[in-house]
Amino acid sequence: MALIECDTGGGIVRPHSPASSSARLARSSPSSAIEAMASTARVARGLGARVATRGASSVPTNRTLSAPAHRARVSSSGRGVVRVRAMSATIIDGKAIAQAVREEVREKVAAMRTRTGKVPGLAVVLVGERKDSQTYVRSKKKACEEAGIESFGTDLPEDATEDEVLAVVEAYNADPNVHGILVQLPMPKHINEERVLGAISYEKDVDGFHPLNIGRLSQRGREPLFVPCTPRGCIELLERTGIPIAGKEAVVVGRSNVVGTPAALLLQRRDATVTIVHSRTPNPEEICRRADIVIAACGQMEMVKGSWLKPGCAVIDVGINAKDDPSKKLGYRLVGDVEFDSAKEVAGHITPVPGGVGPMTIAILLQNTLEGAERAYA
Ligand SMILES: Nc1nc(=O)c2c([nH]1)NC[C@@H]1CN(c3ccc(C(=O)N[C@@H](CCC(=O)O)C(=O)O)cc3)C=[N+]21
Numbered sequence: 609m610a611l612i613e614c615d616t617g618g619g620i621v622r623p624h625s626p627a628s629s630s631a632r633l634a635r636s637s638p639s640s641a642i643e644a645m646a647s648t649a650r651v652a653r654g655l656g657a658r659v660a661t662r663g664a665s666s667v668p669t670n671r672t673l674s675a676p677a678h679r680a681r682v683s684s685s686g687r688g689v690v691r692v693r694a695m696s697a698t699i700i701d702g703k704a705i706a707q708a709v710r711e712e713v714r715e716k717v718a719a720m721r722t723r724t725g726k727v728p729g730l731a732v733v734l735v736g737e738r739k740d741s742q743t744y745v746r747s748k749k750k751a752c753e754e755a756g757i758e759s760f761g762t763d764l765p766e767d768a769t770e771d772e773v774l775a776v777v778e779a780y781n782a783d784p785n786v787h788g789i790l791v792q793l794p795m796p797k798h799i800n801e802e803r804v805l806g807a808i809s810y811e812k813d814v815d816g817f818h819p820l821n822i823g824r825l826s827q828r829g830r831e832p833l834f835v836p837c838t839p840r841g842c843i844e845l846l847e848r849t850g851i852p853i854a855g856k857e858a859v860v861v862g863r864s865n866v867v868g869t870p871a872a873l874l875l876q877r878r879d880a881t882v883t884i885v886h887s888r889t890p891n892p893e894e895i896c897r898r899a900d901i902v903i904a905a906c907g908q909m910e911m912v913k914g915s916w917l918k919p920g921c922a923v924i925d926v927g928i929n930a931k932d933d934p935s936k937k938l939g940y941r942l943v944g945d946v947e948f949d950s951a952k953e954v955a956g957h958i959t960p961v962p963g964g965v966g967p968m969t970i971a972i973l974l975q976n977t978l979e980g981a982e983r984a985y986a
Contacts, residue, residue, distance in 0.1 A: 697923070697955040698849075705848050706841075706967035710755055713974045717756040720981065728981030730788040730814065730973070731760035731780040735768050735799065741792050748790070751970045757977055760786055770799045774807050781809040787980035788814030790973065793866065811983070814976040816840075816870065825873050833983070834976050839871035841968030842903055842924045843878065849957060851901070851922045854879035859899035861885045861892065861945065862906035867926050871903050892916070904945040914950030922957040926965045 721727050730752050734745050745761070752759035760783075762776045773791070780786045789812045791804055805817045813821050816836040824830035846853060858880040862868035868884060876882045880901065885892040887906075896902055896916040904912045905926035917923065927945030944961035952958050959965055 697952040697958040699952070700845055700849050700922075700924075700957050700959045700964065702841075702845060702959055702964040703967045705845060706971035708848075709844065709968070709971035709975060710751065713757075713971070713978050714755045716978055716982075720978075720985065721756065724985045726785075726981070726985060727756055727758050728788070728977045729758040729760060729783075729786045730790065730977045731762070731783075731786045733762050733764070733773065733776055733780075733789070733791045735764045735773055735792070735795050736766040738794075741794075745792055748970055748973060751974055752977075755974045755978075757974060758785065766796055768796075768799075770803065773799055773804050777804060777807045781807075781812065784984075786812065787984055788812055788973075788977035790815050812980060814973060814980060816976070817866070822865075822870065825870060825877075828877075834980070835874065836866060836870045837972040837976060838867050838905075838926060838965060838969045839874050840976075841965055841972045842871055842926065843874050844972065845924060845959060845965065845968055846901065846922060849922075851957060853901065856880050856900040857883075857898050858901040858903070859883045859885055859896050861896065861902065861904045861912060862926075864905065864907075867905040868903075871905065871926075875901070875903070902946075906945050908945055910943055910945070910947040912946040912951065914947065914952075914954040917951060917954040919954055920956035921954075923951055923955045923959065924965060925959050925961050928961060928966060 717727055730748070732745050732748055734741055749759045749761060760780065764772060764776065773795070777789060777791065780789045789808045791808065793801065795801055795804065805813075805815075806819055808815075808818055810818050810820045811833060813834050814837070816822065816825070816832060816834040818834075821832040821834050824832040825835060843853070853875060858872075858875040860868050860872045860875070860882065861884075863872075863884050863886045868886075872882045872884050883895055883899075885895050885906075889895065893913075893916045896912065897918050899918060899921055901922045901924070902912065902917065903924045903926065906912075907927060907929075909927065909929035909931060912923070912925075923946055925944035925946040925948070927943070929943050929945070930940040931943045932939065933941040942962050944959075944964070946958070946961075948958070948960065
């Protein structure tokens with residue numbers, strides 16, 4: 609009798625995902641194969657996603673299944689047993705990888721304290737009362753504490769003047785216990801962001817938004833002191849999952865100063881061939897389908913669909929959007945710029961939202977702050 613085995617795919621190693629020492633950090637499912645005898649289908653607990661069994665019915669002979677090669681692996685173990693592995697993407701566990709980075713930072717901070725008697729310091733400047741910004745600032749401070757990094761903070765009212773913000777930045781520039789300064793974005797409209805970000809000391813620019821850091825990032829043979837946290841987090845997710853970048857086609861969806869543009873520059877520095885797709889690109893789907901790596905940072909909820917992707921590609925979803933969901937306590941849930949359910953059926957690797965890029969942003973902020981302090985005490 610024929611037997612179909614569906615696997616949620618988490619543990620399947622693909623040709624394009626070379627084993628690396630850190631690859632195991634991509635959380636893989638315990639081979640959660642489902643064995644469905646005849647038509648008694650069960651439901652697989654996927655990797656954070658529910659994966660329904662497909663085509664769980666008896667199969668008369670070997671290799672009569674028409675599932676696309678990238679999505680199913682058909683094999684026979686003899687004895688008339690046909691195994692069909694429906695391959696859905698390996699979920700990249702950003703939370704676990706971020707935790708590993710934070711642990712590395714914590715150990716290095718402890719070593720610094722032993723060696724120099726000093727610890728890194730991070731100053732976060734918040735202007736206004738945006739709820740989301742307040743939440744992010746709180747989690748940054750908490751992450752600092754856990755890593756042994758001293759945290760400083762100044763909250764200014766919504767109607768603070770640009771000069772007041774600049775005065776706070778100058779004070780932190782002059783404070784030797786502060787090695788990183790972050791001005792939470794977006795700021796209220798009446799404040800000139802370019803002027804404020806340019807006032808942050810280049811040596812303390814943990815966000816990497818200072819023109820000198822961005823300028824160096826964009827040029828060959830130059831080294832910025834800091835690289836923007838979210839884009840650096842995206843690259844770390846790829847590298848720590850063992851996904852090769854050099855020589856690959858990468859597409860960045862979105863061209864913002866904070867994510868899209870620096871992410872494209874970083875990929876290019878790692879020898880990917882990079883295309884940026886944006887709101888005026890006529891054929892984004894077609895361009896995305898060429899990509900081995902897609903970084904979605906367009907700020908449009910679930911814009912990138914499974915049909916936009918090349919089978920087996922790696923998808924890094926930077927978006928955080930609240931989607932109405934009456935079944936949730938809060939009435940909404942967080943989704944990315946990628947339509948996860950369709951994308952995970954095509955991609956080889958994909959980051960979830962939440963639990964993907966977001967936690968990495970904070971982990972890299974700590975790492976950047978540590979590196980700033982290491983340079984100060986070198
Ligand atoms: N100067 C500046 N630097 C920033 O790095 C910066 C900023 N401004 N403004 C706002 C954005 C946003 N941001 C995030 C940080 C952590 C999560 C994060 O940890 N997210 C979790 C939880 C999400 C949740 O539950 O709300 C997740 O995705 O799993 C998300 C987003 C940093 N930003």
